[in-house]
Structures are given as C-alpha cells and as structure tokens.
Amino acid sequence: MEAVELAKFIRESSREGRLLALADIEAEIAARRIYASDRATEPVQIPALLEEAVLSHNDIKVVLNDSGDAFYFSEQFMTGAYARVLLLKGQGPLKMMVEVIREHSRLYPRPVPLALFQCAPFNLSNDEIVLCLKEMIGKLPYRDIERLTTSIGNVFAYSTDHLDPCYAAMLAEWVDVGLVENP
Amino acid sequence: MFMTARYGGWVGRVLRVDLSTGRITTEDTVEKYKDYIGGTGIGYKVLWDEVPADTKVFDPENKIIFATGPLAGTSAPCNGRTAVTTLWPTCWPRHLVGTGHMGGHFAAEMKYAGFDAIIIEGRADHPVWLRVADGKAVIMDARGVWGQGIRRTTYEISRQMGPEAVVAAIGQSGENLVPMSVIMNSVSHSAGGGAVMGSKNLKAIGVLGAGSIHIAGDKEEWEKAVKYHLSLFGANNQAVVPNSPQPWAEHYNPATRWVASEGRQWGSANPPIDTGPCDPHNLNRIAYRSNSAAFFLGEQGWRHTVRGNGCTGCPIRCHTIIKVPAVAAKYGIPETGQNKCSGLVFGKSFFRSFPDGLMGQTSIEACMVGMHLADDLGVWNNYGQLQRDFQKCYYEGIFESKVGEKDFRSYSWDKFEKGDPAFLFELLPRIAAKEGDLATALGLGTGYMLEAWGIAETDWKSDHNLHYWKLGHPKHHSNEDAGQTGVIINTQYNRDAQCHSHTNFTRNGLPIEVQKKLAADLWGSPDAVDTPGAFTPMNVYKARMAKWSLLRKELHDSISLCNWMGPWSSSPLRERGYRGDDTIESLLYSLVTGDKKSRQELDEAAERIFVLHRALTIRGMGTKQMRTKHDTIPDWVYGDDKDRVPFTKGTIQMDKIDIQNAMLMFYEEAGWDKETGSPTRETYRRLGLADVAGELGKKGLLA
DSSP states (O other), X not given: OOXXXXXXXXXXXXXXXXXXXXXXXXXXXXXXXXXXXXXXXOGGGHHHHHHHHHHHOTTEEEEEOTTXXXXXXXXXXXXXXXXXXXXXXXTOHHHHHHHHHXXXXXXXXXXXXXXXXXXXXXXXOHHHHHHHHHHHTTOGGGTTXXXXXXXXXXXXXXXXXXXXXXXXXXXXXXXXXXXXXXX | OXXXXXXXXXXXXXXXXXXXXXXXXXXXXXHHHGGGOSHHHHHHHHHHXXXXXXXXXXXXXOOEXXXXXXXXXXXXXXXXXXXXXXXXXXXXXXXXXXXXXXXXXXXXXXXXXXXXXXXXXXXXXXXXXXXXXXXXXXXXXXXXXXXXXXXXXXXXXXXXXXXTOEEEEOXXXXXXXXXXXXXXXXXXXXXXXXXXXXXXXXXXXXXXOOOOOOOOXXXXXXXXXXXXXXXXXXSGGGOOSBSSOOTTOSOOXXXXXXXXXTTOEETTXXXXXXXXXXXXXXXXXXXXXXXXXXXXXXXXXXXXXXXXXXXXXXXXXXXXXXXXXXXXXXXXXXXXXXXXXXXXXXXXXXXXXXXXXXXXXXXXXXXXXHHHHHXXXXXXXXXXXXXXXXXXXXXXXXXXHHSOXXXXXXXXXXXXXXXXXXXXXXXXXXXXXXXXXXXXXXXXXHHHXXXXXXXOHHHHHTOGGGTEEETTEEOSSOHHHHHHHHHHHHTSOSSOOOOOTXXXXXXXXXXXXXXXXXXXXHHSSGGGOOOTTBOOOOOHXXXXXXXXXXXXXXXXXXXXXXXXXXXXXXXXXXXXTTBOOTTHHHHHHHHHHSOOOOHHHHHHHHHHHHHHHHHHHHHHHTOSOHHHHTSOOOGGGGOOTTOOOXXXXXXXXXXHHHHHHHHHHHHXXXXXXXXXXXXXXXXXXXXXXXXXXXXXXXXXOOX
16 A cells, blocks of 8 residues: 555545544555555555655644554544544543543633533433543542533533633523523 | 716615605715715715704604615625614614614615615605615505505515515504514514604505616626635624534534534424535535524424525525424414524513423424514514513513503413413514503513603613613623623614624634634734633723724625624634634625725725714714713623622623723724713714714714
8 A cells, every 4th residue: 555545545534534543544454455456565564654644645644642542634524623522532431521621611711511512523422421420520530520500400511720610600601591692 | 877877886876755745756876875885874874964853753754764785786795784774763761863774685676676775754644655666666555454464564565566576564563653663574584663664654665676786896806705705704693613523623612603513404394404514615505504593492493493594695594494383273373484583582582481491392382473473563672672671570560560450460471470372472462552551561662661660770770681771772792792892882872782793703602812813913902802701901902892893883784794794803714713804895895886995994984974873863862971971881780690890700790990991992992082972073074074063063062
C-alpha cells in the first residue's frame, strides 16, 4: 500500500464518522495483502507509511488518547474537535462525560444538559447516563463534577474547577428556560 | 421621467391613498425619500412632515405607512420585510411613533405591483379594502368581508385578485379598534397596528403584480454577492454553531437554534425527512438547519414538524409548519399551523401548567389553538406581555378585584387552572370583540390596562418575571443578553425594541474567547462583550456596540433585510475565524441601486433615520428631557432574587451608577447632549436634518 492509498482509506473512514487506530490500519493492510495484489507492505513499514501520509496530505491528522495511542482522521470530513469527541467515546461513557463536562465548563463557559449525551455521536441511553453519574459520586477523580436541576426539572452538570455553583445555576436556567422565555 | 430610472432597487413610486376623499396619487420614491432609503425611513419621514404632534392614534389625520426598501423583491437573502409605521396604539400614556415589521411576501409583491410604499391617510365612510395590481390602485367595498377573520378575508380577496395575490388584513380585533391588534399577511406574518387600519375602515390591502426589480450593478457581481452573503449564514437568529456535535464543526452549543443533525427528522413529513449534518458550505441545506418547533417545543416539536416555511428570499424558513391531527376533532380547528417564537407559543404561554407537563401533548394543542385564534382574530401579544399580564392578574387576584363579578365568573377558571386549551375559545374572541371588562382591558395593552384599573406602573416595573420595561411594552433582549448594551437599546423605542443586532452576536454560540476576538474587530475592543451573567463595568466599546446595533436595526428595517437574522457579524466558517462581514449591506445596496455607498455612508443614512425617530419622539412628548422622561429603566434591572451584587458571576443585575454612566457614554457616541439625551443641532445638521432641528428649536425642544 502506498501513502496515497492509506490517506484515501483514512478519508473514507472519516466520511463514515470513524477514527482509525493503528490496529485498524494494520488489519486493513493485512486484508489487502490477502485479498488483493498488495503484498509489499510489511507491518514494520506501517509507521513510516503513516508518517508519510500525515506529512504529504494536509488533511490527514492524528490525535492521541491518554495512553498515547494514535488515531487518524481526515479534516476533510471531521474537525479535530469532533475527532476528540470520538476519541473520548472510545474511552468509555464515564470518561467521555467527565471530559466533555470539564471542557464546556472551561471553554464556553457553561454547564452541560445531561440530555446532550443522548445525541449523536455520544448516543448514550438514559440508563447509561444515570449509571455514569452514580459512578462519579464520592470518587476523588470526579470531585469537581457537580449536578444541578433547573426550574423545569432538567439536570445539568459542570466542573467546579471552572464554574462556581451560583454561576452554573444561572447559566443552566438561562439555557433551559431563559432562551425560550426571551425569544 | 422618474428620478428612479437612474437607479435599481427601488421601483420608483410611492402610492398615496386618501380614504376620506378617495383620492389616489403617486410620488417619486427617489426624489422624495432616497436619503431615507425606504421602510422605516419613509415611515418616519411621512410622520414628521405630515402628521402633527397632537394627532391622536385613531384620528383620520394619523397615517399608516407600509414601506419596503431597495432589496425587497430581489434575490438578496432575507428581503421579505415590510415596515408598518404609524402612531402606536399601545404606546402609553400617549401614542408615539412606532413600527411593526411584517415578514411574508407582501414586500416583494407590493414592489412587483409597482410601489415601494403605500401611505394610507384619512378614513373611509364605510369598510373598504385596497386593491393594488400592476401599477393601479382601486378602493374596493369591504362590507362583504367586514366582521370576518383574517383567514377568510385573505382567501376571499385572493379569490378575487388571483392566487398570486398577497393580502395584508386585519381581523375582528382590528375592526373593533382593539389596540392589541395585528395586521397579518400571508396568513402568519404579522405586524402590530391593526387597530389603526380598523380606525380607517380599511380591512385589507391586496397586492399583485408582474413587475420586477432592476439590478443596477453587474449581474454576475450581484449573483456573486448573494452567494457570498449566503455563505455567511448561520441558522435562525444567526446562530453559527450547531447545538450538538457535527463532523464539520469545531464547536457545538446546546443553547443555539442550529438544531439539525443526522437522525433528527421532520417527523410529520411523509416520508419523514432527516435534517442531516448541514455542513455550512452546502448552501442548499440552509433551510434544514433551523426548526422553531423543535427549539421551542422540544422532542414533540420534531415529531409534529412538516417542514419550514418563511418569507421571500429567505432560506432560513423559521415559520415551522406543524401538524397535530388531534386538534381537528378535539377543537374543530385545522390540524396544521405555522409560526415561530412568541407567535408559535401564543396559546401555550397563557397557562402555568398542563395535565401532561409543559412539553406534553396538551401544550402543543394549546399552541395550535392559540395560533388558530390569534392569527384569525388578529390579536397581538405584545411580545408575550399579554400572557404575562394575564397570569399575574389571575394568580394575584387582580382580575377578581378589578372586574365585575358577573364578568369574572363568566370564565371557566377551572379549565384555565387545569391547562385546558379550550379556555382560549372563551378568552381570545372576547378580547377581539371588547366583550366584558376583563377582555377589554387586556386588549388595551399593558399601560392603558393599568391606568384603567388604577394600578401604578411601578408595580409592573419592579417585577422581573413580567419583563415589563416602559410605555406599555416589555423589554426585548436587554441585560439578560448583553448587559449594559442591551439596557441602552431597550431605552430607545416607544414599544419593545425589536433589535437583534446585539443578540444575534451574543447568542451566536461561539466560545467567549472567539466572540471577544470578533468584538475587537467590530467595536474596537474585546471588552465590548461579556459572557451572560458575568458582566463587567461599562466601557466605551459597549456604547459603540449599542449604537452600531441600533443603526443596523434601522438600516435593515429601511433597506428590507431581516434584523431577526442580521447583521452578519459572525459566520459559521472556521476558515474565516468565524468572522462575518459588516459591509454586506453596503455591498448589496450599492449593487442593487447603483448608488455606491460605503459601510460608513450607509450607517450614516441609518443614523439619519434613527435620529428622525428620536426627533419624532421628542416632538410627540413635547419635551427634550429624553434622559429622564423617556430613556427610563425599570427597577427590576437593579434587583436580584438572591441578593447577589452587580458584576458578580451569576447575576444579570445592573448597577444604577454604572447604567447612568452607560447612558452618558451612549449619548456621547451618538452625538447627543448628555444632560438631556437629545441630539444636538450639530448632530441634526451633520445628518442632513437641519430643518428638523429648526422646527424643534422653534418649539423649544432642541438641546
């Protein structure tokens, strides 16, 4: 396989909304060796091939998870931000929720309506969300994650590292009630 | 030969109809009104020149002006705006100048019929409607439709004129001179002022024409400009960030009106239509980005959506058509309805609760009943103030204490408390018919209702939940959205401010750091904007943003662009750093008219229009003390339910001294006298309004 073909393969995956791990790429190359005429790419060459794909194709990007594992995507079909959401999704619902909540609290800043995690690409069920919240309670790594309920009963979460409770409550009420009452 | 022949955009003639004499004349748009562009500019100019300050709202001497601008009827995006200007019937304690802004298709069709504006004056001696077709106007007998609702009137006039006709009509409410009445075209696009039409015995205006709008500039350049403009579009209210993660997006924000996503469907279309990811570079998918029903009604909104609908030339389609089959059998009303914002939730907003919750089936049925009744009877809601007043008056016992027992007991309050939409059949027709003390008072508008019942306006001004601001009207995007900038904007008009220039920026969905970068480009410093609920003390950049916002509103209302979408101060385009383009108006104006104007020159024309509105207000009030008598701010702005102090995170409370400072900074930016808040002679002169200054000077009304 040539770097250009590898870039094409990464783009196709990105178009379908998938990040590619090294293992995915190795499996694809192995499959092509078996089912096609490409027998030139040995596993040992794959890192070099990936490096060439990234260097020679501006849209091919890499993101790393907490363990330093690399994942590849094409910016033609997804942004780095979306790729990071997919990366978090691959690390399990609890990690994903916590990191998204922290990022929103820091960046925008705002608390996150828990209903958001039912949307694509998070796609968590209500039961999964409730389970994750239970897992966070009383655990040191999640001590900054707090919940609040708006006047119409919707639950939001935020990080106390970035938002104080009073401010978070006001912002949640604004999003949940204020925007509709002030159209 | 008309001067307009030198220009594109304007069709060249203004129609003047005197209903007292039946005299119909025309005048040259460009010759008389070019400096005022169109829309509100024409409306204010006519009121200034022709309607004396002591005129009462229902006097035949009051005039009502339907006016468009040079972009109406072209292919410029969001051009479907008609400004309706008159003395405003709900402005309390005196009727000052006000405007309403209709979307729909009236603006374009009026121009295709040959007119940039229609000035209605006098009063007919019997009900009439005005037929305007292919350059000719005829006053028609309306006795056959008098007493009918807007829907039947529209259909009957369309039957006579042809299916392509666009009809702006009043319902029974306007006929009965209920101040809280609308004028409505294309069945769901309304402006207030319906009672002024009623006072003139004018039931409707039907427009029809086969004309076209001449584009003065190079046609390819024009097409390029339109495409460029569209490329800057976000979703409704110029939200440039989707509300959930999308593959193409760097940001998402659950608060925005960009609701499209793969898997979210218009559920009542057959077959259902998936809205998809809506990459902003795909201009053919703009119409899928927004869904007012989904934004205001949640998941059930998606289920009941048939499609989006909207105004001429607008890809946003913010009037979502919803289908709720259950209402046909239950209430005997059509199973489809369409609207947005407070029009969509008109019926629902009367109730505090419903048997199946605020987002249940009953709530959407209340929306359907409310739309059906209000949009046919022609009842106005004053940006939700009608419903807020209603709830306060009921739950605080004001109705019971102020209206006669028989009248009070004639309503099924048990139905109301249970959240039964059928209650609306008791209330809304009575408002339109002025039937009984309760309904008649509600139809007066807040200020006159309070006066009639001997309630101090200060009671309303201190209740944050009422959103009441002044002169009988509520706030419209104030400190909750934009701190001091929002407060300044809400002091300037004689009804709710209807300005979206600031809020279409602060609600665009971008992170605060990105907003601050854009703000630095637009208003000179990142400090022009704050995160909502984390406001900082006043600075000159906020005053600049306020002035810019007001001028862009007037520019849009005169050029015929939608200020519910513009200005395009940000965009969804990452490659532009999310920058919009605040020269888009001058680009389109210059190309369509051939009258090349820079951004600054066009802003100066907008300032002329805005200052003429100020002069009309000064003359109407008979005082130059605008700062203390007009630009007032309700007490609730300075309160906080948790006693948090201003400029701490979590409160929208403003500081009195800081707001006084804000007003002074704004007056200085505007070139107005800081003591009185009135424009100076020099400012009038700079804007070509020396004659206006002269007249005010003679009356002792010049600062």
